[in-house]
Amino acid sequence: MIETALVELIDRAEAECVEAQRTDLSNRLRQIRSRVLDPAQLVLVVGEPEQGKSELVNSLVNAPVCATGEHVSTTVPTVVRHSSEPSAQLVGQETPQSAVGGDRWPVSIERLHEELDNALRDGYSLSRAEVGLPRALLENGLALMDTPAVGGVVSSLGTVTEEAVAEADALLMVSDATQELTTNELNFLRRVTSMCPNVALVQPKIDFVPDWRRIVEINRKHMANAGVAGKIFPVSSRIRARAMREKSQELNTESGFPPLLDYLRKEMASAHEQLTRRLVAHNVTEAIDRITTSLREELNNQSPRTATETLLELEAAQRRAEDLKRLSGRWQKTLSDAVQELYSDIEYDFRERSWAVLHQANETLDEVDPGTTWEDFEDWLRRNLSRAIAETFEWLDRRRERITEQVCDELLREHVRTLPASDPIPVPDPLPRVPDPKPPKNADYPRKDQFLTGLRGSYGGVLMFGLMTSMAGLPLMNVVSISAGLLLGSKSLNEEKDARLKRRQAEARTSVQRYVEHVVFQVNKEARDAIRHMHQTLHDHCNRITEQAQISISRSIQDTKRSAEQSAVDRDARAREIKKKLEELNALRKKAATLTSNRITAA
Numbered sequence: 001m002i003e004t005a006l007v008e009l010i011d012r013a014e015a016e017c018v019e020a021q022r023t024d025l026s027n028r029l030r031q032i033r034s035r036v037l038d039p040a041q042l043v044l045v046v047g048e049p050e051q052g053k054s055e056l057v058n059s060l061v062n063a064p065v066c067a068t069g070e071h072v073s074t075t076v077p078t079v080v081r082h083s084s085e086p087s088a089q090l091v092g093q094e095t096p097q098s099a100v101g102g103d104r105w106p107v108s109i110e111r112l113h114e115e116l117d118n119a120l121r122d123g124y125s126l127s128r129a130e131v132g133l134p135r136a137l138l139e140n141g142l143a144l145m146d147t148p149a150v151g152g153v154v155s156s157l158g159t160v161t162e163e164a165v166a167e168a169d170a171l172l173m174v175s176d177a178t179q180e181l182t183t184n185e186l187n188f189l190r191r192v193t194s195m196c197p198n199v200a201l202v203q204p205k206i207d208f209v210p211d212w213r214r215i216v217e218i219n220r221k222h223m224a225n226a227g228v229a230g231k232i233f234p235v236s237s238r239i240r241a242r243a244m245r246e247k248s249q250e251l252n253t254e255s256g257f258p259p260l261l262d263y264l265r266k267e268m269a270s271a272h273e274q275l276t277r278r279l280v281a282h283n284v285t286e287a288i289d290r291i292t293t294s295l296r297e298e299l300n301n302q303s304p305r306t307a308t309e310t311l312l313e314l315e316a317a318q319r320r321a322e323d324l325k326r327l328s329g330r331w332q333k334t335l336s337d338a339v340q341e342l343y344s345d346i347e348y349d350f351r352e353r354s355w356a357v358l359h360q361a362n363e364t365l366d367e368v369d370p371g372t373t374w375e376d377f378e379d380w381l382r383r384n385l386s387r388a389i390a391e392t393f394e395w396l397d398r399r400r401e402r403i404t405e406q407v408c409d410e411l412l413r414e415h416v417r418t419l420p421a422s423d424p425i426p427v428p429d430p431l432p433r434v435p436d437p438k439p440p441k442n443a444d445y446p447r448k449d450q451f452l453t454g455l456r457g458s459y460g461g462v463l464m465f466g467l468m469t470s471m472a473g474l475p476l477m478n479v480v481s482i483s484a485g486l487l488l489g490s491k492s493l494n495e496e497k498d499a500r501l502k503r504r505q506a507e508a509r510t511s512v513q514r515y516v517e518h519v520v521f522q523v524n525k526e527a528r529d530a531i532r533h534m535h536q537t538l539h540d541h542c543n544r545i546t547e548q549a550q551i552s553i554s555r556s557i558q559d560t561k562r563s564a565e566q567s568a569v570d571r572d573a574r575a576r577e578i579k580k581k582l583e584e585l586n587a588l589r590k591k592a593a594t595l596t597s598n599r600i601t602a603a
Contacts, residue, residue: 006036006280006595012588013284016291025287032283036276040081040143043264044165045202046192047174048185049073049149052204052237056174057146059237059257060264061138062244065131066146067113076116076126078146082139083132088112093125142264150188169279170198176205177212177234181219184424189228197282199230200263206256207236233260281595288589292582299578317557324553328546331407335542338403339535346396346527351520353388357381358516362509370508374439381512382431385519390427396527397425400534407538425530430522437515440507 010033017026047053054066054074065088066078088109107115109131116129128145138144145168165171171192175185181201193199201219206212216234223230235256243251252258361381370377 006276007033009284009588009592009595010036010280013287013592016585016588017287020291020294022287022291025290028283029287032280036280041141041170042079042143042145042168043170043172044145044147044168044196045172045174046147046150046165046188048182051149051174051176053149053174054078054146055237056172056202056204056235057144059235059240059255060144060261061133061135063133063135065109065112065133067116074146074148075120077128077148078131079128080131080133080138080144080146082135082141084134085132086134087132089130090116090119090124090126091128091130093127137261137264140265165192165196168196169276171196171200173199173201173230175201175203175219177203177209177215178205180215181222186222186226186228189223190226193228197229197278199228201230201232202260203232203234204237206234207239231263233263235260277595281592284592285589288585288592292585292589295578295582295585299575299582317553321550321553321557324546324549331542331546332539335403335407335535335538338406339531342396342399342403342531343528345399346392346531347524349395350388350392350523350527353392354385354516354520354523357384357388358513360384361512361516365505365508365512369504370440371504374508377508378437378439381437381515385516386429386431389430389519389523392523392527393425393427393530396530400425403534404538407542425534428523428526430519430526434515434518434522437511440504440511 010029014026014029014033017023017029045053045057050073054068054072057066057078057080058064058068061080063086065080066074086109088107090105090107092103092105105115105119112129112131116126119126173185173189175181181189189199201223203212203216203219209215212234216232220232223232233256236254239251240255240257242248243255361377364377364380368377
């Protein structure tokens with residue numbers, strides 16, 4: 001069988017990786033070996049958050065097997081396979097005490113999402129959820145996996161997805177048609193194509209975007225420029241769902257799903273062997289090429305050296321070591337200074353934005369009665385603070401990119417330029433953690449209190465003007481004294497209302513200021529945590545490059561010394577050994593190349 005030939009080829013390549021002490025390559029080939037022996041055709045559905053991955057899987061199998069909705073994200077992979085009856089089960093992480101492949105708990109398919117949430121809330125460590133459905137699309141062994149988002153807030157979920165890529169036969173990258181492919185999405189496609197070359201791009205939500213065809217063409221050019229080969233399928237899950245409800249062939253065609261379903265049936269499920277060949281050929285060839293490059297460098301170093309050449313090489317290696325030490329000091333100082341400056345700037349930035357909101361709030365409170373407009377004012381305050389938080393963290397993310405560029409430029413002037421793979425800084429939402437601002441008290445002014453206030457003010461007026469008019473022979477209660485009492489009573493009532501309004505406004509301003517200060521404290525905490533994470537990520541990346549360069553220089557010095565001490569006979573023997581190994585690797589590479597032309601057979 002073809003599986004036997006593929007496994008033998010992978011085993012030979014893995015043995016070469018082990019001999020070359022490349023455990024990273026041998027581990028990847030071991031994962032590919034497991035996929036070859038698995039009869040299922042695993043297709044990963046991947047993408048950034050809120051792009052419609054879960055909704056796409058539901059539309060493909062015409063069943064709500066994956067949780068969807070606003071702010072609902074996939075935390076555990078969900079695998080959908082074929083079965084004669086609908087079924088579902090949760091699979092735990094494999095441990096030394098658990099069963100091979102992890103413990104399994106059958107659950108009701110109708111309560112899958114609820115049971116999954118309960119298990120995670122109770123602290124169970126799950127590797128995936130598995131769903132079985134009687135669908136024609138899945139009959140030939142096709143299995144769809146809805147994966148956690150890549151580039152999301154929780155970076156560990158993206159790591160789970162990237163680890164699963166090495167075991168996949170094919171990928172459906174989901175990016176909605178509302179915008180072009182982002183830089184992060186293209187970088188992700190480039191990374192995963194090196195592990196799984198069978199990639200297609202699905203663009204949902206074409207019913208939301210009138211000019212989706214222009215977006216599709218732009219993305220086709222982006223993929224070509226990035227060296228990513230793959231078809232693009234524009235679709236609409238909403239139109240597909242309506243077509244299934246109304247059993248409308250016209251709506252189903254409009255949804256764009258028929259070409260995608262044909263692609264899955266014919267080019268994936270029906271072309272399982274060809275896709276497996278491509279997967280094995282790609283990974284085996286890449287592993288052999290890396291080993292071959294290392295051996296050729298060693299072969300070039302086998303030529304005899306004179307004492308002068310050896311001395312010159314040692315001096316050059318020593319100079320590189322000293323330069324690297326100075327370089328390490330420069331990038332560390334650049335990073336430290338930039339982070340310290342960022343700590344100061346981010347606190348000033350949000351405090352300035354919050355002060356602008358607070359100043360506008362105080363001006364508003366000076367003009368309105370907070371007792372009657374408090375709810376609307378509170379909504380306005382939250383919206384403006386949320387906008388200020390988003391603007392601050394967008395600015396922080398731009399500063400992160402600029403600092404990354406500066407530090408990497410400082411570090412990599414003499415090296416191949418590479419930037420660390422880091423997700424954009426997410427915008428936090430600290431407002432739910434901050435107690436709501438308290439509304440002002442004494443907003444109500446009962447009629448009884450108003451009457452008493454007016455009565456107190458009018459009493460003095462009646463008495464004073466009554467006494468004055470009594471000198472003219474008029475009684476104490478007359479038209480003049482009563483009119484004066486009404487006038488002074490009305491004046492006292494208005495003055496009391498104004499005093500109460502000013503007290504409410506003052507209380508509201510104090511409450512808002514405390515609320516804003518609390519928000520500033522929370523945002524500064526989130527920002528400092530984000531900066532610390534960025535600092536650690538960038539430091540680890542640069543430190544890793546520095547260590548690799550140090551190891552390379554140390555190895556070069558050791559190789560030079562060893563070569564100088566090595567006899568001509570030993571060098572010739574090692575050169576013959578390397579040439580023989582290169583011939584064997586070349587033959588193995590040619591055999592791997594025949595996979596894509598269907599010429600390999602079982603041995």
